[in-house]
Amino acid sequence: MAVTIKEVARVAGVSTATVTRALSSPEVVRPATRERVREVAASLGYHPNRAARGLITGRTGNLGLLVPDLANPFFPSIVKGVQGRAHEADHAVFLADTDEDPAAEAGLVRKLAKQVDGMVLCSPRMAEAELRELAAEVPTVLVYRRIPGVPSVTAEFLDGMRQAVSHLVALSHKKIAYVAGPRSSWANRERVRSLRAVTRKSEVELTEFGNVAPQFHGGVSVADSVLASNVTAVIAYNDLVALGLLHRFAARGVSVPGDISVLGFDDIPLAEMVHPALTTVALPKEEAGQAGVDLLLDRKPAVRRELPTQLMVRGSTGPAR
Amino acid sequence: MAVTIKEVARVAGVSTATVTRALSSPEVVRPATRERVREVAASLGYHPNRAARGLITGRTGNLGLLVPDLANPFFPSIVKGVQGRAHEADHAVFLADTDEDPAAEAGLVRKLAKQVDGMVLCSPRMAEAELRELAAEVPTVLVYRRIPGVPSVTAEFLDGMRQAVSHLVALSHKKIAYVAGPRSSWANRERVRSLRAVTRKSEVELTEFGNVAPQFHGGVSVADSVLASNVTAVIAYNDLVALGLLHRFAARGVSVPGDISVLGFDDIPLAEMVHPALTTVALPKEEAGQAGVDLLLDRKPAVRRELPTQLMVRGSTGPAR
């Protein structure tokens, strides 16, 4: 049986009320009493039961975190960010993985809703209307998704895309491809929009492929189509797709960046481990998770934070052939 | 404000006790009453407050999961397994990442202990004595660690190592290296033990390197030493270390598997994405997570499950030069 506040009170020779105060409002109890209580609590290994506390305060000290697929290396970093910052703020984190199933999202959120002070929804795939409903039921912060009226943390996609295209233009690429990710992905829509906006002002001719799954095999499956076109560079929805392209190109004996340049998005750890290393637009991941928690705990309504992006130039991009 | 059991009782014209029974022990209440209560509950959108329920039943419907580092691609798969199975059993999952800090583990477990029905500890680094203490305080299942008296899920390392060595022997390798992982890692100790046992019975000469960090850079850092020895094959503590070896070998112009064969452990998704693809001993990951939850919820005391391993032969191993 776990040690309760009663036990601490008994041993310390005070009332339970004093124990509570010694622990959560130290300034209102006489120093001597406070220290005695704290010592007893420590020696007994007392930790308040947060469920019981939540019952009366209305605050659980818990956060909920929803991700589409933990197997996608983009998300663990965000989870680490959320988790780390939450623990700093003395909150525990419920994790739910939806396996890329938009239909499962709302149910999972509602199930957790009553046990948490707020939810961090990471790249949710569900429809905007449903998302808004949910946000009305439980304090919500969106990470890598933006809808009006709901606090969110995203990155400067437009600027990232500008860096990417400038880089390719500087290498004399004139015809470039974009391999699109899931249609339901807000990030994909943003990337397409940014890319079109950036290329419209330049001499670059854009060809679009997809949509593919945001995974390695998505890139593999579209690689041959990309090769069959006459582009000299390809920007992938994300790094996993880019790695799939690299893989298939290598298997076909196509040289990267000799024959074609490849550029990804995200900067997952893997990007640096492959040969050639992947040029990619780095998105803030841990930082985004931390910022999400900050927004949630500060309760500033409808704040939008947009974090900077950074092109990481590596071996997979080179001069146009 | 959420709707409570009182509200339902009032509207249905029964006592709160009857509402509880209608919902959780349907057989003991008269069908007519039961239906009326259920309809009212549904129409009001009533969901029992799990924290309040837990206070009295002693069961929270929550599980805790501790991992050393979510950024290591081995762990997200386990988390997915735990998460998925827990949700099937209508349990939510608290996730805690210790950032490879053994000292942080016990504190995190104790903080979660009161809010959960049990903890899944994944590759915990802490000392055995401390682990045993913890297991006495809260129902615990160990994944990828084994100590007497505590339920655990591990894999057949010995058999996996046997498969690995047989494979190399069949390719005429006579001198092989092992790159050891962290000294504090139980998995590393098991692998060393298995490897020694297997090679003792064969003609193979074993050279040991390390210990290195269980990460990409760990492999990079030891690669030159391995090359300087006269081995024709190297078995790495895990896939990340193996990838580090591959990376450095490529940078040195060493051909794999022409000059040296490389073999990993884990079968993380990356293993298939690199060139040459990594031959590795696949460990059950999602399955291990699922089995961990099963053990926890079944409450069978001190069960040890040992899941099968499978050598995945890929491009990074070939005939000895």
Added chain:
DNA sequence: TTGAAAGCGTTACCAC
């Protein structure tokens, strides 16, 4: 500065 007691939402026990 401290203690007694009410109450958070739920379930379990004991009467009826």
Added chain:
DNA sequence: GTGGTAACGCTTTCAA
């Protein structure tokens, strides 16, 4: 079958 009520562990009045 059903209702009243104590109890879970905690925080927050209200008095002293």
